[in-house]
Amino acid sequence: MSHHSHDLEPAAHGGEHPDNPLAPGLPQHKLRRTDVDPRAAKRAERQISLMFVIGTLAPIVFFFLYVYIPGDKLILIPFIGQTSASNFFLGMTMGVGLFCVGAGAIHWAKKLMPDVEEVAERHPIRGTDEDRATAVAHFNEGVEDSGFGQYKLIRRTLLGALAATPLFAVPLLKDLGPMPGDKLRNTLWDKDIRIVSDVTLNPLKPSDIPFGGLVSCVPENLEKVEEETGNLNARAKVPVVLVRLRPDEIRAQQGPNWDYQGILCYSKICTHVGCPTALYDQKAHTLLCPCHQSTFDLADAGHVIFGPAARSMPQLAITVDSEGYLVARGDFTQPIGPSFWERG
């Protein structure tokens, strides 16, 4: 303790101001069992060593298990269930091994290392006047030695280089673009584009859509566009759902006769933050978004009846083509999905 005795000193046990309840000082130091009973100290020593022995054996066992347990072997472990033997035993040996090393170290510190409380007084943060004067002198000496005031050409070119640096940022910022243009306002839906079932891409006739049914659909040209562009950007905007209501159940639509014989077509993309919204309650005719519980009433022009969405679910006007398949009458008349700054 001699090397740090100038700032650490054994605490005044029992308190410096025993009468002041706000500064009672440290409680009386109590000796541990291991301080007074040599057998307890010996036992603690053996416990700590045992943990370190486990810490030594665990990596060796781990290594052999890694070699000998096949990676695809499954075993049944109580409380955990059917699980990979390799995962389980490698994890257990590694966990137990590392835990025993740490726990042994702490057990050592708690049981055998000195536990006498010590007080370290705080130092003032401000340096001494002498240190501060030395630092300023060193700085000035550096300025002098560099010749910053002497070499005018160097000084000006350096300042010029610093002034030009922000130009690097211009192309980097530009590459955050390009601006989306009208991409947020257009989708693949267009006049006479067939409405086909998602995944199976079958065209649909009005008679295919049952009352109380829900069909998740995409435009027939989606697959071709995805192949041409090599990305899924178009898919983000086109999903729609078809539902069928009895004509007297439809209270309002976003345009006159945008349904076809009670078949309504609405966007599947929530107007809040763009989650796919297809939790359709066929009794209440509501579409619920699983992300934040926005609820849209498809019998009433897709109006929001609950949740954080601010705008109705956009409706797509539909009809049938000459072969009797359901088609769009045009693109959506408003941007689908969440609001954006320039939407207005």
Add this chain to the structure above:
Amino acid sequence: MASFLVLFVGLLVMGGLYAGLTSAGTASAAGTDDSPQAIAKGRALFLEGCASCHGLNAQGGSNAPTLIGVGAASVDFQVGTGRMPLAAPGVQAKRGHVSYTQDEISALAAYVASLAPGPAIPSAEELDFEQANLQQGGQLFRTNCAQCHNYNGAGGALANGQAAPSLKDATPQQMFTAMLTGPGAMPVFANSTIAVEDKQAIIKYITTIRTSPNPGGMALGRVGPVSEGLFLWVVGLGAVTGVAVWIGAKTS
């Protein structure tokens, strides 16, 4: 050392709480029996057990829908999963104890099917999903089913106190008839929009994922971040807190 052991025992008990239960669904006969005997037997059973709510001619009542046109598939699903007879009025009928034998369910289905045409119970051939396309089944499930039933069929919450049930105990026939009839708030997925082979693919996907092993052990309901996060917050942070208390505790 004692506190250290208590910590270990505590962790083991916590882990034990997550042991799951499994139960098998009930088998049922495929196809609809339309013999006059079955219809007569079904009518007798109907008058005894169903007519008090659904009306003497299945025309419906003030608190029960009409059964004219719902088809045999609907009866097979509702009665075969124990949803009907309704245990108690509520926001939705729940899977429960099956009160009728398979013969009686077939008879009831035959009677309801005789009232008006409706979705029939699928044949054994329609229910054979062995050759179905598993990959397409996954895509169809995620497009049409996952939003309510969760991506692995664990079920989930809906609006107004309703919930999409877990598909853990559903038999292939019950999955098929549920898609055909749209029980409760569930939409109808008729054969005209989800073809029979697509339904088989969906059923194959559900039966495959619910029997696939958990290489990491402890599936925690397989519902993803919610139960896993809860486990880590409670058990993981609990263990860390316990160790911190042990480190900071005075030694006696």
